[in-house]
Amino acid sequence: MTATLKLTKIGNSMGVILPKEVLTRLKVTQGDSLFLVETDEGYSLTPYDDHFAAQVEAGEAFATKYRDVLRKLAK
Numbered sequence: 387m388t389a390t391l392k393l394t395k396i397g398n399s400m401g402v403i404l405p406k407e408v409l410t411r412l413k414v415t416q417g418d419s420l421f422l423v424e425t426d427e428g429y430s431l432t433p434y435d436d437h438f439a440a441q442v443e444a445g446e447a448f449a450t451k452y453r454d455v456l457r458k459l460a461k
Contacts, residue, residue: 387411 391402
C-alpha cells in the first residue's frame with residue numbers, strides 16, 4: 387500500500403493525517419503511540435517499540451531466574 391501524505395499545520399507544529407486504512411492496518415486508534423524508526427531504507431512508522439520490548443524481555447528473564455527469591459520477598 388502506498389499513500390501520499392501532506393503536511394498540515396497543527397497549532398505551532400506540523401503533522402500528517404493518516405488515512406483510515408493505514409490506522410486499521412497498524413491496529414491503532416486515537417491516543418495510541420506510534421514510533422518513527424530510522425532504518426537503512428528510510429523511516430518506518432510502527433506501533434511497536436523495540437526498546438520497550440527488549441526491556442520487557444529482560445524483566446521476564448530476571449523474574450524467571452530469581453523466581454524463588456521473588457516469591458519469598460512477596461510474603
